[in-house]
Amino acid sequence: MNSGIDAAVHPPSRQSVHRLVDGHVGHSVVPSTVYGRHDGRMSDDSAITVRGLRKVYGKLAAVDGVDLSVQRGEVFALLGPNGAGKTTTVEILEGYRKRDGGDVSVLGIDPRDAGPDWRSRIGIVLQSTGEFEELTVNEVVSHFAHYYPHADDPAKVIDRVGLGEKRTAKAKTLSGGQQRRLDVALGIIGRPELLFLDEPTTGFDPAARREFWDLVRDLAAAGTTILLTTHYLDEAEALANRVGVIARGRLVEVSTPATLGGRNTAKATVRWQASGRPRQEDTDTPSALVVDLAREYGGEVPELIVSRPTLEDTYLRMIGEDA
Numbered sequence: 620m621n622s623g624i625d626a627a628v629h630p631p632s633r634q635s636v637h638r639l640v641d642g643h644v645g646h647s648v649v650p651s652t653v654y655g656r657h658d659g660r661m662s663d664d665s666a667i668t669v670r671g672l673r674k675v676y677g678k679l680a681a682v683d684g685v686d687l688s689v690q691r692g693e694v695f696a697l698l699g700p701n702g703a704g705k706t707t708t709v710e711i712l713e714g715y716r717k718r719d720g721g722d723v724s725v726l727g728i729d730p731r732d733a734g735p736d737w738r739s740r741i742g743i744v745l746q747s748t749g750e751f752e753e754l755t756v757n758e759v760v761s762h763f764a765h766y767y768p769h770a771d772d773p774a775k776v777i778d779r780v781g782l783g784e785k786r787t788a789k790a791k792t793l794s795g796g797q798q799r800r801l802d803v804a805l806g807i808i809g810r811p812e813l814l815f816l817d818e819p820t821t822g823f824d825p826a827a828r829r830e831f832w833d834l835v836r837d838l839a840a841a842g843t844t845i846l847l848t849t850h851y852l853d854e855a856e857a858l859a860n861r862v863g864v865i866a867r868g869r870l871v872e873v874s875t876p877a878t879l880g881g882r883n884t885a886k887a888t889v890r891w892q893a894s895g896r897p898r899q900e901d902t903d904t905p906s907a908l909v910v911d912l913a914r915e916y917g918g919e920v921p922e923l924i925v926s927r928p929t930l931e932d933t934y935l936r937m938i939g940e941d942a
């Protein structure tokens with residue numbers, strides 16, 4: 620932990636939100652008085668624009684020509700297997716990694732040239748922090764509030780992430796899921812216009828995940844643009860307006876969760892029981908098949924299920940094809 624809690628005021632860094640590496644954030648830089656809204660400096664509706672992004676490590680092209688556009692107010696989920704290039708891409712967008720090629724604009728500014736003003740307009744929730752052990756939840760969140768020119772009320776943010784009963788508990792006593800909530804609180808205390816969420820619900824119990832999803836929906840409804848990486852396909856489906864699948868450093872497809880990989884036009888599978896045995900048929904006309912079956916059975920079809928490929932089915936097929 621950085622012992623200097625009263626050290627100069629800075630926005631958090633990517634590698635450790637507690638390592639104070641960036642410049643001082645003044646209190647007159649961003650006139651964003653509306654929660655989650657921008658200050659009008661952008662000339663278009665794009666929060667993130669990426670063209671031909673490349674990042675090379677030795678012989679490995681970790682990011683190999685990615686084009687991407689995220690609209691203001693959109694929740695965009697970046698999906699992909701381990702090592703696909705998601706974190707590399709996101710860290711370049713956050714201004715914490717250098718690129719080897721391509722053009723990047725985030726909130727109208729190239730992150731390579733961005734300073735503390737720009738940094739105070741974005742929020743980052745890292746995969747894990749786990750520092751500030753001796754401080755209470757309230758102390759940690761209040762401390763971070765000082766980093767930002769238009770910070771939210773710490774007490775309100777603590778309630779929003781569901782840590783109201785833990786506000787006087789030391790960070791070191793929090794459970795894994797509660798620690799994650801604290802990370803989220805630190806990501807949103809600055810009222811970011813653009814929020815980066817890196818696998819935000821890892822370690823959450825099912826109820827906590829649903830609560831977190833509600834929080835993300837609230838933030839999005841208030842106008843916050845959100846770029847999410849997740850390995851949970853149900854999370855992407857629940858939250859994202861659009862998803863982008865990245866594999867081997869390339870963007871394989873960008874679409875809505877409902878239409879990814881032609882999911883919406885895929886055949887339906889009808890399953891039922893016939894003479895105690897499972898039957899199934901793939902069809903383009905499931906309604907007609909169900910009507911026929913209902914006629915055949917003179918009413919209810921035993922154990923009838925009609926399903927389409929899930930987002931996970933579609934994603935795994937796409938990733939499999941890529942491999």
Ligand SMILES: Nc1ncnc2c1ncn2[C@@H]1O[C@H](COP(=O)(O)OP(=O)(O)OP(=O)(O)O)[C@@H](O)[C@H]1O
Binds near residue numbers: 681700701703704706
């Ligand atoms: N600093 C680095 N030096 C060398 N190679 C790196 C470095 N950082 C990432 N890589 C490589 O670049 C590729 C992309 O990594 P990245 O962390 O972006 O993947 P990811 O999609 O975020 O994966 P995960 O889902 O596991 O977090 C991987 O093959 C990784 O090993």
